[in-house]
Amino acid sequence: MKIIVCVKQVPDTTEIRLDPVNGTLIRDGIPSVMNPDDKAGLEQALRLRESVGGDVTVLSMGPPQAEVMLREALAMGADRAILLSGRAFAGSDTLATSSALAAAIRKLDYDLIITGRQAIDGDTAQVGPQIAEHLDIPNVSYAEQVTPIDGGIIVKRSFEDRYQIQRVMFPCLITALGELAHPRYMTPGAIFDAYRVHTIEQWSDGDIEADAKRLGLGGSPTRVKKSFPKSTKPAGVVTRAEGRQAADIIVAKLKERFLI
Template sequence: MKIVVCIKQVPDAKDVRLDPVTNTLAREGVQSIMNPYDQHAVEEAVHLKEKLGGTVTVLSMGPPQAEEVLRQAISCGADHAVLVSDRAFAGADTWATSYTLAKAVQKIGDFDLILCGKQAIDGDTAQVGPGLAIQLDIPFVTCIQKIREATDTELVMERMMDDGYDVLAVDYPVLLTVVKDINTPRVPSLKGKMKAKKAEILVLSAADVGADPKKIGLAGSPTQVVDVFPPPPRGERALLTGSIDDQVEQLVERLAVYL
């Protein structure tokens, strides 16, 4: 089985800030990590490879430093890594990102299964996975919480719903997005870390994947951030000070006016 896993390097959630000029996430000087949902996608891909055989190729679109998360994926059992990196990709929205990843997947070649995390924690749109499937003209299923059965011809899985879950069977090729309930990512072994350190990362530019310049980056993004602002304060606020007993007394006095 040939599996492709799309992963993303994102800013650490505890150190997120916006660029006041571009209204995009500031990434320079900010510690980055693999998108948490993508870690589960990598783990599930490696698990399927161990069960059915085949290869796992991890794919990421980002700056050169995104090699870090690709090597992390290799240390956890992935076989190959591809980084799509070009200044022309800067400012891409989910539409342009899906198009770029689709061109990269086509460049990689044949595949049976594509796995993605449900969403990235920096954008929280959950659009790139389905968008990639649309670009590739293949079926997709989102929010997979468990793969019940996996064979060389089909997958039987549970799709998380608000009131329970659906059980679905799909043939290949297909794209799945996964949630955190699907597994527990493994800790890289020493052997895995050594393999990742020596691994060659294939870097592809916009020209390498044959991307249309009008469909990538800001130029290919139908949606753009026009303004960023904090939500307006809701109602009156009061700060209680002093000892716990003093604060309790102040709170009781304030609540008394509503009785």
């Protein structure tokens, strides 16, 4: 099975801080990690390779420092790592990101593409399904369990209130939940090999033959008008009452605020 896992380097926090003046993300002093859903997806890819054979390629679009995360993926057991990097990709929104990743994937052989369900910084959950759309292949999101079958996989999708079992044939894309597979630890030997034996392939826009109009800021239709931290609400007041008394309290509160 030929598997491509898209991995994104993200700040190691779900509490993204914004610069109050210009509204941009404050990344200084925040360590970066592999996006948790992507790490679960990578672990699943490695398990599939172990059970049915094949190879696992990790692909990331990002600045040169994303190399560290790709080395981690190699140390976990990935066979090949590709970093898509360069000025042409700067300022990409989700559409431009997925266009670039899909163009890179077109240059590779694959049966299965795995992305995370969502990245903990951007949080849109759009990139995986968009890649599938660009490549015109089926997408199964919210994967919590994957079982290989001849020529495809069976995916257990998890929703808030139910599961759905889907059979999907290759080539296809799934988006992984963090629960899909608990990531393995890297061994010291594998970490050495990730730096000494493996290389990270650096690809630029010229390597992926993408339409330049679909990349970077110019290829991004999203415009962020304003970003600001959520205002904190004061602590609420809990009043315990029942029946008529509860109704009277609610009506009094609503009148107090001129809502009725």
